[in-house]
Amino acid sequence: MSTYGERLKHERLRLKLTQAQMADAGGVKRQAQGCYERDVSLPRAPYLAAITLLGVDVLFIITGRPTLQVGAPIQKPNNKSLPSGC
Template identity: 70%
Template sequence: MSTYGKRLREERLRLSLTQQQMALAGGIGRNAQSLYERDLSLPRADYLALITLLGTDVLYILNGRHTLYRSPSVIVPTGNGQLTKN
């Protein structure tokens, strides 16, 4: 069975980060990162929010289901007074 710690580690490795790098980005120490990955401690919401800035799929860490990303639709002026989706 996959746990949040295993999924956190998977995401860290997918992003080619060390425990130290992920911990620094999340505002914690490397030891805390290790505890999270070994399911010995639960990550806090502020940590999870910070690691999303790295491209971490936090939804996957929490429930085992990957987030479906869509590229954003950007509405831009065409130059003739009309708008178009880009």
């Protein structure tokens, strides 16, 4: 998933929500939700803050990288790829 809208749609489908449900939770109209998912427009911070209450991983939507879950192991970088002295 390479676009903001694709990641937003992915999260909505992961949570088994309709566009109308997600829009309602975010305080926008269903049409706005569709525009976000098609990368026609970008949602504002209040929308993103509101949908976190549904369990949406907003960090994933913004960066493409999932939020680190508490208790999940942290992957350490391979030391062989680091230059000497690091």
